Amino acid sequence: MSQSASTADLLLFAQQFEKDFASARQLLLQHQALSANQAGNISLRLPNEQRLLIATLNGADAGRAALFDFDLDHSQGHASDNLREVAALHVAIYRQRPQVRSVIHTHSPYLSAFAIAGRPLRAHASQLLGVLDEDQEIPLTAWGPRYSAQPVIDALQAHPRAPAALLANHGPFAWSDRDLLATTRLLINLEESAHLTWLAAQLGTPQPFPAGAAVQSRQGWVAP
Template sequence: MSNLAVAEQVQVDIVKFVQQFEQEFEQAHQLLLKSKTLSVTEAGNLSLRVPGEDKLVIASFNGAGHGVAGVVDFDLKSHAGTLSPSLAEVAALHIAILRERPQTNAVIHTHSPYLTAWSIAGRPLPVRYATLLGHGTDDVPLAAWGARYAAEPVVAALRAHPNAYATLLANHGPFTWADSVLGVAKQLVFLEEAAYFTFLAEQLGGARPLPEGAYEAVQAGKKKFYAA
C-alpha cells in the first residue's frame, strides 16, 4: 500500500472517529440536560483523546457550533474542523489534563450549578456522600483561580492530588476526566448530585463524615456482588 493510500486510510479513520464522537457527545448532552447538570446557558465542553496520537476532538455544549467537533493537535499548532477562539483556548487546558493523566481519555468542563457554587465558595468538595466512595476517599480538590483557562492552577492541583479524578477551578467550575465520552458525563452527574446533597446537608447543620472503614466496606461489598 502506498504512503498516500495509508494517509487516506488514516484520514477516513479520523473522520469516522469524529462522527462517533459527535454521536456520543449528543447522548452525553442529553444526559446532562435531563439531570440538570448543565447551567441555564449550557456552558461547557467535552473532549476525547484520539487513540495513538497527540490529538483530541473537542466540542461545546452551547453556542453557534455546539456539538460540532474540532480536531486539535496537542502542540496547538494545527487543527481541523470547527474550532472557535474560545474552544481553542479551553482545548489547551483539556490537553494539559490529558498530559498529566495519560491513562485517561475524556475530559469535561461545565458550569454545573452546585459544583460551580462550591468553586465560587473556594471550597473543595468533601467526600460525604457514599456514592463518591467508588472513587476513593480523597476530596475533590480546589485548584487556585487562574485567568480564563490558564492551565497552571489545574496542573498544580493534579500534581498535588495524584488520585484526583476531578477538580474545581476556583470561581469558575468543575473539570473531571474518565475513560469515555459517556463515562465522563455520568461521572460529572454523580459529582453534581454529591455537590447538591452535600450543600443541603450543610444547611441542616453540617455534612457529617462517613464512618471509619466506610471505603473498605464499600469495596468489600462490590467484590462480593460484582466479582462476576
C-alpha cells in the same frame, strides 16, 4: 489509531464522537447538570495519539467536533479561538494523566457554587465513595485567569488520585480513562454529591464517613 490514520478512519471516529457527545449532552440536561446557558465542553483523546476531538455544549457550533493536536498548532473542523483556548487546558490534563481518555468541563450549578465559595468537595455523599476514599476530596484549584492551565496542573500533582478539580471562581473539570459518556456520568455523580452536601449543610454539618468506608463500599456489604 496512529498519526498515519486515514482520513476515512478519522471521519468515522469524529462521527462517533459527535453521536456520543449528543447522548452526553442529553444526559447532562436530563440530570440538570448544566448551567442556564449550558456552557461547557467535552473532549476525547484519539487512541495512542497526541490529538483530541473537542466540542462545546452550547452556542451555534454545539456538538460539532474540532480536532486539535496537543501543540494546538494544527486543527480541523469547528476550531474557534474560544475552543482553542479551553482545549489547551484539556491538553494539560491529558499530559498530566496519560491514561485519561476523556475530559469534561461544565458550569454545573452546585459544583460551580463550591468553586465560587472556595470550598473543595469532601466525600460526604455515598456517590463519591466509588471514586474517592473517605478522607479524600475533589480539590479546589488556585484562581487563574479564564482557562489558565497551571492551577489545574498544580491540583493534579497535589492530588494524584483525584478524578476532577474545581477551578476557583469558575467550575468543575472531570476526567476518566473511559469514554466521554462514562466521564459525563462521573460529572453527573459529582454534581449530585455537591447538591446533597449543600442540602445537608442546611440541616447541620455534613458528616464524614467512618474509617474504611470506601473499601467496604467497593467490596459490598458483608454480614458479620
